[in-house]
Amino acid sequence: MHNNAMVGYSLILAASALVPGALFAGLYGDIPNATHAWAVHDTNRPKPSRVTINEKGVPSDAIVLFDGTKESFEKNWCDGNGGPAKWIVNDDGTFSCGTGFKFGECRTREEFGDCQLHIEYKHPADITSIGGGAQMRGNSGVFLMGPKYGYEVQVLESYFTCKELDGTPEFVQNYADGQAGAVYAENPPLVNPQRKPGEWQVYDIVFHQPVWKGSQLTHPGSITVFFNGVLVQDHWEMEGQTTHCRRRPLAPHPAKGPLSLQDHGCPVSFRNIWLRPLASRWDNLTHSDMSADPEKVMAERRATAAKLYAKIADPKAATADNVKALAEVVSYADEGAYAADFRNALEAYRAKPGDAKEVKSVNDALNVLVRGKVIPESAKIANPK
Numbered sequence: 001m002h003n004n005a006m007v008g009y010s011l012i013l014a015a016s017a018l019v020p021g022a023l024f025a026g027l028y029g030d031i032p033n034a035t036h037a038w039a040v041h042d043t044n045r046p047k048p049s050r051v052t053i054n055e056k057g058v059p060s061d062a063i064v065l066f067d068g069t070k071e072s073f074e075k076n077w078c079d080g081n082g083g084p085a086k087w088i089v090n091d092d093g094t095f096s097c098g099t100g101f102k103f104g105e106c107r108t109r110e111e112f113g114d115c116q117l118h119i120e121y122k123h124p125a126d127i128t129s130i131g132g133g134a135q136m137r138g139n140s141g142v143f144l145m146g147p148k149y150g151y152e153v154q155v156l157e158s159y160f161t162c163k164e165l166d167g168t169p170e171f172v173q174n175y176a177d178g179q180a181g182a183v184y185a186e187n188p189p190l191v192n193p194q195r196k197p198g199e200w201q202v203y204d205i206v207f208h209q210p211v212w213k214g215s216q217l218t219h220p221g222s223i224t225v226f227f228n229g230v231l232v233q234d235h236w237e238m239e240g241q242t243t244h245c246r247r248r249p250l251a252p253h254p255a256k257g258p259l260s261l262q263d264h265g266c267p268v269s270f271r272n273i274w275l276r277p278l279a280s281r282w283d284n285l286t287h288s289d290m291s292a293d294p295e296k297v298m299a300e301r302r303a304t305a306a307k308l309y310a311k312i313a314d315p316k317a318a319t320a321d322n323v324k325a326l327a328e329v330v331s332y333a334d335e336g337a338y339a340a341d342f343r344n345a346l347e348a349y350r351a352k353p354g355d356a357k358e359v360k361s362v363n364d365a366l367n368v369l370v371r372g373k374v375i376p377e378s379a380k381i382a383n384p385k
Contacts, residue, residue: 026325030368037287044307069093077106085106093271094271095269096270102263105147105261113257118273119272120273121200122268138268139262141261146258146259152242152262159195159196194227202226209221223238323362324362326341331368346379350382359383363381
């Protein structure tokens with residue numbers, strides 16, 4: 001951040017610390033509209049649930065898919081047909097596949113859609129290509145939603161595949177869209193942060209699947225990947241489903257699929273795997289320009305208006321507090337008894353306004369309704385003389 005911007009931001013934070021919390025109650029930010037059930041800075045908007053992080057860095061709402069035990073592996077993983085997975089659970093809290101293409105797919109028993117995934121993997125320190133060139137240096141893959149429909153983040157030993165080593169004896173030639181951290185066959189990693197063979201590598205992945213309405217693609221979905229803490233896929237929007245050597249267009253598929261690890265005939269070990277299912281932004285039908293359903297938005301607004309209205313002891317009272325409370329109600333639903341009571345209370349208060357400070361507090365609330373085109377500017381209260 002630029003120094004001047006940082007100073008400005010600090011001043012805003014300092015000023016906000018001096019503002020009493022009550023200022024943000026009632027009408028404050030722009031009011032709800034056809035695609036937003038909540039106002040800007042709305043204190044009535046539901047608050048997020050608390051998530052804690054344990055000593056292993058696992059969020060409390062995560063599904064732990066492998067904790068280092070055989071019981072965890074057998075509970076959560078199977079082969080491609082739903083039978084026992086043939087991968088080996090090791091005494092060091094890892095599981096692994098090896099050479100010979102004899103281990104087969106290792107997939108989760110549970111299926112997932114959009115998710116946040118943490119997974120760690122390691123190659124042998126003395127790794128070499130097992131025939132077939134650089135794509136046989138510890139090849140595996142993390143398939144989100146499984147190989148049939150899915151989207152692969154490549155697992156490979158790629159420490160020596162970087163332009164700084166090109167032309168040196170250490171350099172390992174490979175195609176960029178097939179090295180570690182790539183969205184396989186689509187997009188290379190932005191940089192190569194891979195550690196040396198024999199060290200643990202970490203992927204933190206945020207995946208949103210493509211969104212379809214019937215046969216019409218609404219959004220291509222995206223993959224974000226942090227590789228050893230470094231961003232290597234920056235909200236990459238998918239261009240197709242994973243395949244090899246060809247482009248396979250996106251196509252509708254089930255909303256959930258397994259997390260799958262590929263046996264590509266190479267030794268690879270995995271550990272510390274957890275996943276958090278995520279709601280799609282496209283499932284947000286009450287507060288989004290992209291996906292809101294106006295009928296559901298209005299239903300939510302009416303529910304909030306009803307709750308606020310029920311808290312008002314006497315909607316007919318011609319007090320400043322009553323006018324402000326009713327103004328908040330009609331910001332959600334300017335209709336029926338809410339609209340009538342608000343306007344009646346406003347006119348009654350206009351006839352007997354309070355002092356200048358009180359009138360200003362009422363007009364501050366009315367200004368928000370003026371901005372939202374609920375009332376005209378002329379509806380505000382004249383300052384007392």
